[in-house]
Amino acid sequence: MFHWTPDRSAFPTAGPDGKFDFDSHKLVKIWHGPNHPGVTGNMSLELTISGDEVLESKTHVGYLHRGFEKLYERRTWIQCFPTVVRMCVPESDSNEYNLSAGIEELAGIEIPEMAKWLRTLVLEMSRLQALLRIVPAQGGTVGLGLGVQWGVYLRDLILDRFEELTGGRIYHMYMIPGGVRGLLPDGFKERLEENLILVDEFVLSIKRLMLDNAVFKKRTVGIAHIPVEWIDKYGIVGFVARGAGVKKDVRLDYPYLAYDQLDFDPAISTDSDIYARTWIRWNDIITTVDLLRQIMAKMPKKGEFKAPTPNVLHWQVPKGEVYVRSESSRGEYGFYIVSDGSKYPRRINLRGPSYTHAVSLLEKMLVNSNISDIAATMVSLQTCPPEIER
Amino acid sequence: MMNLKDILSPFSAWRNLLKEPVTIKDPLTERPGAPRYRGFHKNDIEKCIGCGTCETICENEAIDLVAVANVDTKNGDSGLRPLVDYGRCCWCALCVDVCTTGSLTMSNEYTWVSNDPEDFRYIPGVDKKEWDNNDLGWKKPDYTLIPTERMDMEEMEPSEREGTFLEIVRGYSRAQAEKEADRCTECGLCVATCPAHMDIPGYIRAVREGDMEEGLRLLYETNPLPEICGRVCTHRCEEVCAVGHSGDPLAIRWLKRYIADQVPFEEYKRILGITSIEENGKKVGIIGAGPSGLSAAYYLRIRGFEVTIYEAKSKGGGMTMYGIPKYRLPMNMLESEIGFLEEIGVKFVYETRVGEDISFDEIYKKHDAVFVGIGFEKPYKINIKGEEQKGALQAISFLDDINKGKKVDIGKKVAIVGGGNVAMDAARVARRLGAEVYMLYRRRVEDMPADSEEIHGAYEEGVQIIPQTIPVEIIGEGGKVKSIQYLMAEMVPDEKGGRPKPVPIEGSEQVLEIDTLIGAIGQEADYGFLPQEYLDKIETNRGRMLVDNNNKTTLDKVYAGGDAVNKTADAISAIADGHRAADAIERMLLV
Numbered sequence: 001m002f003h004w005t006p007d008r009s010a011f012p013t014a015g016p017d018g019k020f021d022f023d024s025h026k027l028v029k030i031w032h033g034p035n036h037p038g039v040t041g042n043m044s045l046e047l048t049i050s051g052d053e054v055l056e057s058k059t060h061v062g063y064l065h066r067g068f069e070k071l072y073e074r075r076t077w078i079q080c081f082p083t084v085v086r087m088c089v090p091e092s093d094s095n096e097y098n099l100s101a102g103i104e105e106l107a108g109i110e111i112p113e114m115a116k117w118l119r120t121l122v123l124e125m126s127r128l129q130a131l132l133r134i135v136p137a138q139g140g141t142v143g144l145g146l147g148v149q150w151g152v153y154l155r156d157l158i159l160d161r162f163e164e165l166t167g168g169r170i171y172h173m174y175m176i177p178g179g180v181r182g183l184l185p186d187g188f189k190e191r192l193e194e195n196l197i198l199v200d201e202f203v204l205s206i207k208r209l210m211l212d213n214a215v216f217k218k219r220t221v222g223i224a225h226i227p228v229e230w231i232d233k234y235g236i237v238g239f240v241a242r243g244a245g246v247k248k249d250v251r252l253d254y255p256y257l258a259y260d261q262l263d264f265d266p267a268i269s270t271d272s273d274i275y276a277r278t279w280i281r282w283n284d285i286i287t288t289v290d291l292l293r294q295i296m297a298k299m300p301k302k303g304e305f306k307a308p309t310p311n312v313l314h315w316q317v318p319k320g321e322v323y324v325r326s327e328s329s330r331g332e333y334g335f336y337i338v339s340d341g342s343k344y345p346r347r348i349n350l351r352g353p354s355y356t357h358a359v360s361l362l363e364k365m366l367v368n369s370n371i372s373d374i375a376a377t378m379v380s381l382q383t384c385p386p387e388i389e390r
Numbered sequence: 391m392m393n394l395k396d397i398l399s400p401f402s403a404w405r406n407l408l409k410e411p412v413t414i415k416d417p418l419t420e421r422p423g424a425p426r427y428r429g430f431h432k433n434d435i436e437k438c439i440g441c442g443t444c445e446t447i448c449e450n451e452a453i454d455l456v457a458v459a460n461v462d463t464k465n466g467d468s469g470l471r472p473l474v475d476y477g478r479c480c481w482c483a484l485c486v487d488v489c490t491t492g493s494l495t496m497s498n499e500y501t502w503v504s505n506d507p508e509d510f511r512y513i514p515g516v517d518k519k520e521w522d523n524n525d526l527g528w529k530k531p532d533y534t535l536i537p538t539e540r541m542d543m544e545e546m547e548p549s550e551r552e553g554t555f556l557e558i559v560r561g562y563s564r565a566q567a568e569k570e571a572d573r574c575t576e577c578g579l580c581v582a583t584c585p586a587h588m589d590i591p592g593y594i595r596a597v598r599e600g601d602m603e604e605g606l607r608l609l610y611e612t613n614p615l616p617e618i619c620g621r622v623c624t625h626r627c628e629e630v631c632a633v634g635h636s637g638d639p640l641a642i643r644w645l646k647r648y649i650a651d652q653v654p655f656e657e658y659k660r661i662l663g664i665t666s667i668e669e670n671g672k673k674v675g676i677i678g679a680g681p682s683g684l685s686a687a688y689y690l691r692i693r694g695f696e697v698t699i700y701e702a703k704s705k706g707g708g709m710t711m712y713g714i715p716k717y718r719l720p721m722n723m724l725e726s727e728i729g730f731l732e733e734i735g736v737k738f739v740y741e742t743r744v745g746e747d748i749s750f751d752e753i754y755k756k757h758d759a760v761f762v763g764i765g766f767e768k769p770y771k772i773n774i775k776g777e778e779q780k781g782a783l784q785a786i787s788f789l790d791d792i793n794k795g796k797k798v799d800i801g802k803k804v805a806i807v808g809g810g811n812v813a814m815d816a817a818r819v820a821r822r823l824g825a826e827v828y829m830l831y832r833r834r835v836e837d838m839p840a841d842s843e844e845i846h847g848a849y850e851e852g853v854q855i856i857p858q859t860i861p862v863e864i865i866g867e868g869g870k871v872k873s874i875q876y877l878m879a880e881m882v883p884d885e886k887g888g889r890p891k892p893v894p895i896e897g898s899e900q901v902l903e904i905d906t907l908i909g910a911i912g913q914e915a916d917y918g919f920l921p922q923e924y925l926d927k928i929e930t931n932r933g934r935m936l937v938d939n940n941n942k943t944t945l946d947k948v949y950a951g952g953d954a955v956n957k958t959a960d961a962i963s964a965i966a967d968g969h970r971a972a973d974a975i976e977r978m979l980l981v
Contacts, residue, residue: 078447078484078535079447079449080449081482082449082480082484083480146403153412153413160424163426163427164424164425164426165426166426167424167426167427167428167483167496171480171481173482178533181487181531181533182426182531182532185426205403208399208403209399209400209403212395212396212399212400213400214396214397214400215400217396305533306533308537310537310572311536311537311572311573311575312447312488312535312536313443313446313488313535313536313576314572314595314598
């Protein structure tokens with residue numbers, strides 16, 4: 001239908017060995033980010049281009065000046081709790097869960113049944129609000145901004161639910177070691193259900209607007225293809241792996257909390273392009289809404305929500321090391337926690353999907369791609385720079 | 391894969407034109423925060439005790455405890471209040487969750503505009519804010535970050551206690567002690583309240599970390615009689631414990647006892663670093679080997695003074711030796727602590743009553759300084775008819791006889807008059823001797839000056855407390871006590887605002903058949919040992935010597951402490967007196 005190929009005859013070409021001479025002064029180096037709307041957060045790509053084709057890409061982080069992991073070596077265990085959430089802003093709850101679950105595993109604490117369900121609920125709500133923002137944002141990367149407006153509104157409604165349950169909108173700080181910090185307020189389920197009905201409508205609208213959109217398809221189908229062989233090689237997880245036909249989901253592979261009592265089957269595709277990854281995440285919204293409904297129906301009405309812990313002011317978590325993981329909207333999200341038996345963690349190390357997706361994988365994917373596809377490629381990996389630079 | 395549908399489908403978005411917009415038209419319309427929203431801080435400053443636990447838990451150091459106007463430092467209240475810095479706060483509300491009193495909360499307010507950056511550092515509750523009266527917002531949830539339940543102390547069953555003077559309290563095991571020590575918030579309110587200002591959070595930390603030697607060093611910094619205090623201290627520290635506001639206070643006394651019990655006496659010298667003492671050539675004489683005298687002796691001796699203690703009785707310890715029953719404080723504990731003082735070179739001159747066996751004048755002239763710790767030895771009489779008969783005893787001498795191992799025949803029915811700790815001791819001892827015990831007290835049970843745990847123990851052991859009774863006459867037969875007549879009293883509120891007063895109800899006479907009557911309504915000091923020339927110079931007030939901040943009396947180079955000086959009538963105050971006097975004597979003689 002629409003086809004236009006620019007005249008690339010004047011571009012620098014590769015030498016006889018098929019390689020470009022990077023010292024020839026004929027290639028252009030540009031920085032994509034850190035202040036670029038197409039960059040998901042504070043990072044930048046150092047691109048070497050020939051015309052509009054990318055010859056080399058290097059991922060740069062370091063704009064956030066944080067060093068959380070180092071900070072935790074100087075904080076008591078409970079003092080890590082308010083800051084872990086900041087390691088991934090758009091989906092903070094996976095951090096809370098991992099820290100709490102890690103400490104509980106090290107200290108041998110079993111959390112009450114009610115707390116398990118509340119944590120599951122919060123994790124799914126968190127996934128929903130992240131997807132409501134990122135799925136339409138995939139359209140935004142190719143110039144389709146309308147869906148983002150719809151998504152942000154619905155996300156705000158979910159944040160309202162977070163606000164009434166946890167007392168915070170973005171940083172919930174709800175899952176404390178031992179359980180959670182409160183029960184559901186009265187009428188919470190009804191209000192959440194009202195929001196979910198709107199999400200049901202949104203799912204259909206976004207399909208008509210984005211997934212069944214000729215322009216969107218033109219810009220995403222067949223673009224940024226990830227071969228299935230790369231999945232293990234690059235440590236690819238979550239929806240990116242599922243887009244390439246490899247079913248990876250921590251909730252199914254290593255069930256935690258109440259997930260073993262829930263019925264769900266995440267979507268899978270073999271196309272492994274931007275379109276497939278968007279379609280999968282669009283499907284994930286449907287799965288999550290369904291899971292939320294299941295959770296609300298199955299969770300106990302009342303019960304203890306926090307197991308007793310030692311005095312948090314000088315809690316010496318028993319010596320040991322543990323790797324805890326949960327499924328974030330971006331894929332496996334893990335914490336490697338080491339305790340030397342003192343008041344302070346020896347190491348809290350985050351293994352987030354963005355580290356591999358946005359550094360090694362993205363650098364590889366962008367070679368020979370077109371500049372105009374970079375933003376869409378990044379968002380199709382749902383990279384979160386704070387999680388790389390933590 | 392692309393078709394006409396894909397071109398037309400996106401246009402379906404146009405139908406949104408017919409919908410109501412979801413955004414708020416007026417950007418200034420206020421939207422209330424959720425009822426649980428973690429908004430701006432509020433603090434009930436009347437309820438707040440300034441324990442600083444909020445400051446401890448805050449990972450951003452956003453909270454500072456500062457002195458504020460109109461809030462005074464008092465027992466159990468540091469007088470400080472939290473100042474919150476919103477340049478640092480992350481609104482995690484851990485400060486609210488950990489607050490020991492529940493005074494710190496957050497409103498659900500979340501917009502606040504000010505042009506002055508300094509405004510955002512404020513003292514909630516003191517700096518008035520518009521959200522102060524807003525009831526909604528984050529409050530301390532129904533869970534705890536600090537365990538609120540005290541580790542139970544194992545005790546001898548009340549039914550087993552009759553006929554034995556074995557210690558009731560069995561002491562903590564290591565696991566129990568560590569678990570109890572874990573509950574401490576290290577706020578230090580207890581340190582301020584303890585008369586001896588012991589480093590309570592410090593030695594509790596030592597228990598937690600299993601470092602008994604460090605624990606013992608910390609105990610001896612301010613208290614050379616930890617075995618005694620670990621058992622019979624009046625533990626005013628526990629009354630002000632911050633954790634006690636949301637649960638049981640820390641078992642501070644039992645933890646002190648735990649440390650002292652763990653270290654053998656033979657190790658004390660090495661641990662406390664008293665292997666050699668450099669003599670400074672100055673001599674100090676101490677009258678009375680009670681807690682204040684022993685405390686002064688220890689702190690003077692380790693600083694090189696030559697210390698001699700003159701004691702009328704055959705053993706040291708004062709009231710702790712002769713007044714406290716052995717089920718509360720076993721004899722060997724006292725003897726070992728005194729033995730340790732002897733080991734480091736304190737000289738004890740026993741069975742030497744000053745004023746009889748040696749004159750005060752001689753002691754005064756022989757020493758560079760004198761410390762008087764004579765205590766309250768002389769009991770008050772009840773002052774009713776018939777008190778001179780056989781079978782009418784005084785609690786102090788009764789307890790003394792029992793502790794000395796004498797056999798005292800008290801018969802089957804005993805009445806105790808009084809409601810203080812001495813009365814409780816006498817009653818519980820009498821129960822152990824197998825008697826049926828009645829306790830007659832002028833006021834109500836809640837007015838009793840005795841410790842609540844003593845009252846509880848007395849009840850447990852079957853002591854029958856008859857409150858609001860005023861003894862009128864002891865009726866005897868053949869020179870021996872037969873019964874006691876008393877009047878019931880009603881409590882009349884005091885117009886001046888003091889304690890309600892008991893007023894006898896006419897015609898309410900009751901008679902109780904008894905074999906023995908034990909009076910325990912208080913004691914006073916006996917200054918008979920002082921020659922008139924000295925007595926004139928030592929000022930007293932209601933039977934107590936007047937001392938300055940250094941525990942110095944009005945007589946040159948004479949210091950005093952213990953019951954004969956302070957009203958609290960407990961060992962820990964006496965120990966504090968001894969320490970203070972030792973510091974002052976050192977300053978006087980060496981600096």
